[in-house]
Amino acid sequence: MxxxxxxxxxxxxxxxxxxxxxxxxxxxxxxxxxxxxxxxxxxxxxxxxxxxxxxxxxxxxxxxxxxxxxxxxxxxxxxxxxxxxxxxxxxxxxxxxxxxxxxxxxxxxxxxxxxxxxxxxxxxxxxxxxxxxxxxxxxxxxxxxxxxxxxxxxxxxxxQWRSRSGCFFCFFQRKYEWVMLHEKHPDLFAEAVRYEQEHKDGRKYTWTDGETLLELLERKQEILESHERSIQRETQKAPNKPLSEVLSGVLDEEDDTLPCLMCHL
The missing domain is CATH 3.40.50.620 (HUPs)
Incomplete structure (x- = not known):
């Protein structure tokens, strides 16, 4: 049958x-x-x-x-x-x-x-x-x-702070989303940091190109201020657009790399 x-x-x-x-x-x-x-x-x-x-x-x-x-x-x-x-x-x-x-x-x-x-x-x-x-x-x-x-x-x-689903340490996160992960879930951010640091032979891998998460966090205020300026510009262009769509648009402008579609729909 x-x-x-x-x-x-x-x-x-x-x-x-x-x-x-x-x-x-x-x-x-x-x-x-x-x-x-x-x-x-x-x-x-x-x-x-x-x-x-x-x-x-x-x-x-x-x-x-x-x-x-x-x-x-x-x-x-x-x-x-x-x-x-x-x-x-x-x-x-x-x-x-x-x-x-x-x-x-x-x-x-x-x-x-x-x-x-x-x-x-x-x-x-x-x-x-x-x-x-x-x-x-x-x-x-x-x-x-x-x-x-x-x-x-x-x-x-x-x-409210992230435009894609997926693992909390997803490497497709934008700088702002990493900062907000630290704000919303400091324990998870700390776990992501540990993954960067714990290599027995001293090798260095990072979730984002060019800097560690702790280095990124040192630029927290700069990242937040830049993001806020982008939100304001987008809101002025389309004042009636829902905030979630404004956020998504701004983050896509910051990084338009396509994520894994198994994870992000």
Missing amino acids: TKPVRHIMGLSGGKDSTALAVLLHKEIPEMEYFFCDTGKELQETYDYLEKIKARLGIKIKYLSPEKGFDHWLEVYDGYLPSPRSRWCTKQLKIIPLEKFIGDDEAVSYVGIRADENRDGYVSTKPNLKPVYPFKERGMLKADIIRLLEDHGLGLPDYY
């Missing part, structure tokens, strides 16, 4: 994947929702996932790697993940996901909008087919925000 095709959707704790769940949870009641849990997420992310489950009445499967970040850091000889070596995505997210799917035929629903020129994670496995409902329906960022507001979800709390 042929097994039925599975319908799966990854939730990152970000706005786009959440809005896609809002859009499709009644259309596709057999949808399997999953979250790739690295064990290095913000508490706000877990809180938002609980809110999603309660509001939509869905279950979310938490996929965890067999070995955690610290194990793989040792395997990679202490080399921190970076835009040039995204081993964290492979080991902590892609491999657990592909194990979850196995050899089953599956359709993966990806929350990329019609106003974005990018693709999500595309598996090399022939049994997994990605589809892009927002693109197919011409849905833009404003539509996503409206969906979340209409269903009483709103945005995750971390959107």
Whole structure:
């Protein structure tokens, strides 16, 4: 007997994947929702996932790697993940996901909008087919925000200072976001610092190019003042734009590097 095709959707704790769940949870009641849990997420992310489950009445499967970040850091000889070596995505997210799917035929629903020129994670496995409902329906960022507001979800709390989901030490964070991590979660910032410092042979790896987190923190006031000037300029150009969108736009101007799309939707 042929097994039925599975319908799966990854939730990152970000706005786009959440809005896609809002859009499709009644259309596709057999949808399997999953979250790739690295064990290095913000508490706000877990809180938002609980809110999603309660509001939509869905279950979310938490996929965890067999070995955690610290194990793989040792395997990679202490080399921190970076835009040039995204081993964290492979080991902590892609491999657990592909194990979850196995050899089953599956359709993966990806929350990329019609106003974005990018693709999500595309598996090399022939049994997994990605589809892009927002693109197919011409849905833009404003539509996503409206969906979340209409269903009483709103945005995750971390959107007040961070525009992307992902691990608390994600190397795609901008300087301002690192400063705010220190403000909001000093314990997590300290853990990220330890990862930079604890190399037995004295090697030096950093989360950001050109400076350590402690060096970055020495420029805290400069970074905050520069960010505030950018916020003011953006607000003057579009006074009615929600603050979360202003923040996202400013941070994208500061660094338009595309993050790992397995992590940030």
